[in-house]
């Protein structure tokens with residue numbers, strides 16, 4: 380598909396659609412069970428029909444730099460394949476905008492859930508072999524502390540040599556930095572590009588923009604997630620900016 384990049388302070392931000400579909404059968408539940416704490420008025424704003432997720436990564440291009448935010452679902456046998464609707468198309472979609480895997484110099488993983496990280500590995504080896512992979516140290520400690528899991532064994536371990544574990548806010552490229560936003564997972568991070576913040580799963584459904592206190596059933600720590608959500612959304616709003624989300628139908632949501 381064709382993409383319209385958004386130019387932010389000299390950085391070209393291109394949303395790349397990896398997949399579209401509902402949650403897998405085992406995870407599918409009514410929206411009001413997946414999300415708690417919302418009022419009828421909150422749902423009136425956004426609608427509570429079937430949740431069709433978009434799975435989106437973002438490409439950031441500046442002079443001499445190619446950065447990818449999140450790596451998507453991955454192939455047929457990826458750890459996300461047990462629940463994601465379809466395999467990811469990231470590599471083909473990147474080719475469509477003139478980017479080969481070897482061109483990517485940095486991959487930022489907002490967090491280590493399988494629909495954001497699995498596409499970093501294909502057939503057991505790194506898909507983006509020339510990229511450092513920026514992940515919060517707290518996130519790596521969390522996934523390692525959880526014992527053996529498909530994401531640990533089949534994504535994080537094969538990436539080890541390429542991982543750049545950061546503690547807190549850290550620069551990524553001129554005009555771009557990561558900042559911690561824990562709660563969905565302990566080391567979840569967002570990516571700030573000028574007045575645009577790429578949110579990962581800080582918000583997963585538009586109802587959480589309407590009411591940041593709405594809790595998602597798959598948040599690891601719902602109270603921290605609410606705190607992070609309020610802080611990040613308030614900050615973007617104060618700057619008159621926008622968020623770029625992973626799972627909303629539209630890539631950018633203006634908060635200004």
Ligand SMILES: [Zn+2]
Nearest residue numbers: 492494580625
């Ligand atoms: Zn997600």
